[in-house]
Amino acid sequence: MAQAKRASSKKERRQESETLILAAAEKVFAEAGYGGATMQLIADLAGLPKANLHYYFPTKEALYRQVVEKIFQIWLEAADAFDKADGPREGLGAYIDAKMEISRRQPAGSKVWAFEVMHRAPIIQDYLETTLMEWTKGRAQLIQGWIEDGQMDPIDPQILLNMIWATTQHYADFSHQIEVLNGSQPLSDEQWNAAKADVKNIILKGLGVK
Amino acid sequence: MAQAKRASSKKERRQESETLILAAAEKVFAEAGYGGATMQLIADLAGLPKANLHYYFPTKEALYRQVVEKIFQIWLEAADAFDKADGPREGLGAYIDAKMEISRRQPAGSKVWAFEVMHRAPIIQDYLETTLMEWTKGRAQLIQGWIEDGQMDPIDPQILLNMIWATTQHYADFSHQIEVLNGSQPLSDEQWNAAKADVKNIILKGLGVK
DNA sequence: CCATATGTTGACTAATCGGTCAAGATTTTT
């Protein structure tokens, strides 16, 4: 069988194949969990023979690890909004917006993350203890600064972060429940915007942000 | 081998065995997901031979179904707090308290629920469409009434319910992440109380509840 | 105390899964 893509080089096709497989894997892992996912399902979704998957990713666990690492990166990049802000209204607002947008655009990734953490993070435990821990400490200090400046009520920053993570990721992780309660319809643009606005308003007002 | 419990009748022991198996199954399903859980693991945790599980629960799916149904019942019972209240401060406050307490006491159950919904609810889809839908509509009306009475700001009740579910269940579903960020220590009594209080304060203040 | 119903269990089976491999195809390098 001849290659389908002849205009691309071998290196380019490697990149394409890996991306294709990772996208399929993310979806299957999200829908079935690690244990429920099979390499055959991922291969079928990617349109490749199963043996080919094992050429690019030697084991199921290696493939899973890459999926989780990719999600973790996106997760961290959403924090940019946080840092560039002057105060809690701009900073927290932009962060909530960014995380809601991730839940909307990448629900599968969020679900895989949730799976991984629920399973006591067997694969990315080290990331939790190092990268996530440091990230969290930095943001907590930022929030603490806002509190000391009198820009918001005194509240344990960790509890606030938990609340933002929970609320925003809920829209991805529990998207099925949300759809069912919405008359088995996905949320419309208007409903997404309303959710974003209401979540921001409740939290910012609840924090006493001016 | 003689029965260990001789004081109990056969009917009583059936009840005991089923409860024992359900408790073990809840734990294993929570830790490994449906696909990752094995009947052997559940049997070992329950201290019974695997074949005995199949005597009480014919298939893995039947066992899983009963676990999920049990959780759904607890889920609904937490709503009692909601109904007996005069206004949002008492009603929402008691509901948040009840759900936080469930997350603390029954984290495994909450995780299984999350798994099930993330998998597009293959087992309890009908519950979502009937019982949960009706429950939600009733509570949304109650909240709408509070809004019309001027007891809280006008906010889509569904968004508020999502926020409460997300925040409270996060403490069960992501308990591992929370522990890691707490220096790999479970939350103390004081931390749990602080979380409950802060969550309630932020949401109630954010809703403009007097 | 016998007969029947209920409960227990080790051994077994069919199916599925992750992973291997060798033989061949294609592209790149020399």
Next chain:
DNA sequence: AAAAATCTTGACCGATTAGTCAACATATGG
């Protein structure tokens, strides 16, 4: 264009799993 490197794939294998079954043990009811 030959040689080397890279990629593709069907067939296969050992391990694991849900579920079965027949033989046995115990309890119940007459």
